[in-house]
Amino acid sequence: xxxxxxxxxxxxxxxxxxxxxLSALDLVNAALDRIAAVEGRAPSLDTYNLEPGxxxxxxxxxxxxxxxxxxRAHQVDKLIGEGEDPGxxxxxxxxxxxIFCVQGTLSTAGSxxxxxxxxxxxxxxxxxxxxxxxxxxxxxxxxxxxxxxxNESSAFLPAVGNPWNPAYxxxxxxxxxxxxxxxxxxxxxxATDTAxxxxxxxxxxxxxxxxxxxxxxxxxxxxxxxxSLDCPGPVARNVRDAALALNAMAGPDLRxxxxxxxxxxxxxxxxxxxxxxxxxxxxxxxxxxxxxxxETGELVEQEISAEVQAAVERAAQVxxxxxxxxxxxxxxxxxRSGIPAYFVISRVEAASNLHRYDGVKYGYRTPDxxxxxxxxxxxxxxxxxxPQPKLRILMGMYVSAEQYEKDYYDRALRVRTMIRRDFxxxxxxxGQYRLDALLTATTPTTAFKLGAVYGDSVLMQYxxxxxxxxxxxxxxxLSIPAGLDSTGMPIGIQLLGPDFxxxxxLQLGWAYExxxxxxxxxxxxxxxxxxxxVEG
Amino acid sequence: xxxxxxTELARSLDEATFRHxxxxxxxxxxxxxxxxxxxxxxxxxxxxxxxxxxxIDPGTPIxxxxxxxxxxxxxxxxxxxxxxxPEADDILAQAPEVHxxxxxxxxxxxxxxx
Numbered sequence: 001x002x003x004x005x006x007x008x009x010x011x012x013x014x015x016x017x018x019x020x021x022l023s024a025l026d027l028v029n030a031a032l033d034r035i036a037a038v039e040g041r042a043p044s045l046d047t048y049n050l051e052p053g054x055x056x057x058x059x060x061x062x063x064x065x066x067x068x069x070x071x072r073a074h075q076v077d078k079l080i081g082e083g084e085d086p087g088x089x090x091x092x093x094x095x096x097x098x099i100f101c102v103q104g105t106l107s108t109a110g111s112x113x114x115x116x117x118x119x120x121x122x123x124x125x126x127x128x129x130x131x132x133x134x135x136x137x138x139x140x141x142x143x144x145x146x147x148x149x150x151n152e153s154s155a156f157l158p159a160v161g162n163p164w165n166p167a168y169x170x171x172x173x174x175x176x177x178x179x180x181x182x183x184x185x186x187x188x189x190x191a192t193d194t195a196x197x198x199x200x201x202x203x204x205x206x207x208x209x210x211x212x213x214x215x216x217x218x219x220x221x222x223x224x225x226x227x228s229l230d231c232p233g234p235v236a237r238n239v240r241d242a243a244l245a246l247n248a249m250a251g252p253d254l255r256x257x258x259x260x261x262x263x264x265x266x267x268x269x270x271x272x273x274x275x276x277x278x279x280x281x282x283x284x285x286x287x288x289x290x291x292x293x294x295e296t297g298e299l300v301e302q303e304i305s306a307e308v309q310a311a312v313e314r315a316a317q318v319x320x321x322x323x324x325x326x327x328x329x330x331x332x333x334x335x336r337s338g339i340p341a342y343f344v345i346s347r348v349e350a351a352s353n354l355h356r357y358d359g360v361k362y363g364y365r366t367p368d369x370x371x372x373x374x375x376x377x378x379x380x381x382x383x384x385x386x387p388q389p390k391l392r393i394l395m396g397m398y399v400s401a402e403q404y405e406k407d408y409y410d411r412a413l414r415v416r417t418m419i420r421r422d423f424x425x426x427x428x429x430x431g432q433y434r435l436d437a438l439l440t441a442t443t444p445t446t447a448f449k450l451g452a453v454y455g456d457s458v459l460m461q462y463x464x465x466x467x468x469x470x471x472x473x474x475x476x477x478l479s480i481p482a483g484l485d486s487t488g489m490p491i492g493i494q495l496l497g498p499d500f501x502x503x504x505x506l507q508l509g510w511a512y513e514x515x516x517x518x519x520x521x522x523x524x525x526x527x528x529x530x531x532x533x534v535e536g
Numbered sequence: 537x538x539x540x541x542x543t544e545l546a547r548s549l550d551e552a553t554f555r556h557x558x559x560x561x562x563x564x565x566x567x568x569x570x571x572x573x574x575x576x577x578x579x580x581x582x583x584x585x586x587x588x589x590x591x592i593d594p595g596t597p598i599x600x601x602x603x604x605x606x607x608x609x610x611x612x613x614x615x616x617x618x619x620x621x622p623e624a625d626d627i628l629a630q631a632p633e634v635h636x637x638x639x640x641x642x643x644x645x646x647x648x649x650x
Contacts, residue, residue: 120626214603228601252611258601260609290586299583340586351561358562360641365632372643374562382564390569391576393561398549398577399584411587413598418590420602457576458583474602499603 005030006184007529010092010241013187014133017080017091024076024091024135027187028069031093031137034184035064038163038528043141043156045115050158055167055450058183058528059158060176062098063106064138069093072135087133089248095186097177098139099146100126100232101221105136109223110144110154113357113364113384123221124256125190125232125249132248137186140176145354146197146225147388149463151175152454155386159450162205163526164489168447171201171463177235178205182526188245189235194226195342196442196467198233199479203442203492206481206526208509209235210242211467213500214474215260217246218253226349227258229342229471239480239509243267246502265503271510276323278436278508280495281330281426282316286440289336291462304444304466311482311491312441318515319439319508330426330433334418338468339461341419344399344412345472351396354389357381391457420473427498435497436504440466442479442492470496478505480512484521548578 005026008016016022040057042064079086101107101119108114122130130136141160143153150169151160160175162168163183170179177189178201191198193211202209210233217232224230234245246267253259288303303309320326359365359380366379385393399408426433444465453459470477475496482493493512495505516522549557554574558565565573621627633640 117630118626120623120630214601215605215609254611254614257611258605259611260603261611262609292583297579299586337587337590340583343580343584344587359632360639362627362630362632370642372645373641374645375564376642377562378564381562382566385563387569387572390561390563390565391573391580393563394554394557394573395577395580397557397560398553408584408587410598411590411592413600414592414596415587415590416602417596417599418592420599456579458579461580461583472599472602 004184006034008187009237010089010187011244013092014088014090017086024073024086025070027091028073028093028135028137031184031186032066032069034532035061037532038183038185041158043154043158045112045155048157054158055161056528057166058161058163058179058185060095060140060160060180060183060185061138062108062110062141062156065105065136069135069137076133076135087131088244089129089188090133092134092188093137093186094129094134095138095140095177095180095189096126096136097142097174097189097191099142099192099223100190101223102126102136102139105139107139107223108156110142110156111384111386111389112155113381114223115155115364117363121221124218124253126221128249129190129245134188134248140180140189142176143173143388144386145223145350145389146173146192146194147350147392148172149196149200149460150448150454152450153386153388161450162447163528164206164447165527168449168489169204171204171447173197174209174235175201178202178207178209181205181207181235181237183528187237188241190249191233191235192222193231193233193471194229194346195471196464198235199442199467199477199492199494200463202235202479204447204490206490207235207237208239208242208481209233209479210246210502210506211470211477212246212250212502213476215258216476216500216502217249218256218259220253220255224353226346227353228349229346231471239506239513240268240271242478243271243506262500267503267506270503270507273507274323275319275508275511278324278504279327279434280316280319280324280508281327281433281435281438282312283330283332283438283440285332285335286466289465291444291465292459294459297456297459304441305446307485308441308443308445308491312439312493315482315493315512316439318512322511322515327433327435330435330438332422332426332438332469334415334422335469337415338419338472339465341412341415341472342464342468343395343461344408345416347392347396348400348409349396350389350392351400354393357384359384388457416472419469422469423473423475423496423498436501437508438496440494440496442466442494446485446487446489446491466494475499476502476505478509480509483519484524549574549581
């Protein structure tokens with residue numbers, strides 16, 4: 001089976017472009033044709049009523065910048081015509097999560113309160129990807145302000161469908177990113193991960209998602225959720241593409257004081273290196289945890305899905321088969337505290353960041369007649385925010401109130417230290433475990449159905465159970481596809497490593513891809529693509 | 537007294553506290569929204585209460601950034617120089633109401649101090 005242009009990996013698209021077999025315009029047009037074939041009606045702020053056919057389509061894009069993309073493609077083709085180097089991502093169609101500012105483009109955060117906001121500047125990771133030749137073809141949907149794990153909380157509906165079965169959620173908050181990449185609507189997406197928002201949707205949609213180390217990629221131009229946890233990173237169709245994208249976006253930035261001044265390696269250079277001797281840990285603390293029972297909502301100790309756990313164990317065998325050393329029973333006892341601590345820390349930071357939306361400087365202002373400024377604030381925010389931002393503001397204010405701060409916020413920050421110490425112990429080069437990476441499932445289950453969880457903010461938060469610890473600790477995490485479950489939905493596995501160890505994680509991810517290249521599940525296409533006519 | 541003795545808070549969010557939070561948050565809420573939000577906040581508090589059961593060594597410091605934030609890895613300070621924004625007009629164009637480059641707001645209530 002020959003993949004169509006839109007389904008080619010980004011690095012393959014670039015190779016064909018540089019070989020003169022395809023133009024940048026061909027690449028952009030292939031993505032736009034695919035969008036036309038699978039997208040369905042565009043998500044909007046209008047009152048939403050489910051229509052027949054909504055559950056067959058992807059609905060990933062809030063904004064499609066077709067004209068700008070074609071104009072940029074012409075520029076890339078012109079550069080090539082003049083014998084210039086168009087860059088390592090030349091012509092690659094890029095979908096930007098609508099939480100990043102792109103100058104002159106609607107930048108909505110999936111919220112009514114920014115529904116009319118046109119960004120006056122461009123986020124650093126976007127401009128760096130563009131500088132490497134990538135072409136922004138549009139802005140993709142997300143949970144409102146990234147607050148969710150299913151994309152259903154966006155103010156822009158219909159909700160994004162999972163390309164493997166559009167009646168299922170794509171995950172979140174970067175659901176539009178993962179769905180667009182899985183469906184061939186873009187070869188790459190720029191997304192963000194605050195508790196798992198890159199890795200969880202990547203797992204649900206059968207694509208690669210990389211949350212870099214906190215500080216590896218600038219947050220300048222990212223609409224803030226939880227500033228100590230937010231990480232921009234790529235969603236891609238394979239590990240090499242993720243490495244190429246990270247090459248483009250990583251590095252210090254004077255406009256973000258938390259963007260770390262550390263050396264940036266070439267993440268592609270060591271991909272194919274042998275993994276012999278690398279130490280990969282397994283932890284039963286990632287296989288059995290306390291999370292809400294889906295029926296009763298009660299927090300109970302339970303094992304993650306057997307099919308997902310089996311994929312982790314199979315992957316360990318694959319790594320062992322290539323000479324990696326598998327280290328069993330690495331204790332990660334504080335993993336289970338990740339969500340409770342996150343409920344506190346992320347809400348406090350979110351409440352602080354959401355105070356800027358006031359109906360005065362930019363964004364939504366109530367059209368109602370109001371008496372005075374406080375009423376303007378209350379009404380604009382009441383009408384502009386959906387339920388999830390409201391919940392986060394209220395909880396953040398509650399747990400940081402002076403009389404409760406010590407019991408909750410302060411306590412959560414100490415638990416965060418304990419989570420970080422679990423990883424430091426596991427990765428300590430002088431310690432007992434000396435891991436290069438910890439191998440876990442990305443999610444406790446595969447994708448769930450649209451409507452199955454949304455509304456229950458506790459159950460939804462626990463979708464990030466296995467990913468959030470990396471955000472608390474700041475360490476990098478890579479989710480890669482590792483098979484399909486018995487219903488045909490993708491399973492993701494996760495590799496976690498020490499600070500700034502993305503190159504090693506990508507190397508392991510590439511080794512896994514190479515070793516499993518011929519497995520039958522890799523030739524199965526997402527459901528929405530099975531009916532798409534094969535184009536050139 | 538153990539560190540987790542504040543069980544009163546843990547019980548549930550009462551009506552008065554909820555109203556106070558809504559006021560501080562500057563949110564006008566519909567009646568049905570209030571029911572949903574208060575219910576969810578109480579559910580979330582049940583998850584947050586899991587923190588109370590964790591034994592924390594007394595000397596454990598707080599972590600506000602997972603990755604150590606050091607002088608060596610943080611960018612140097614910028615020069616203290618005036619840099620005009622090139623996009624001032626684009627920024628102003630985003631404001632809901634502007635008059636001669638001033639943002640327009642309704643009446644700002646104030647009290648005269650004695």
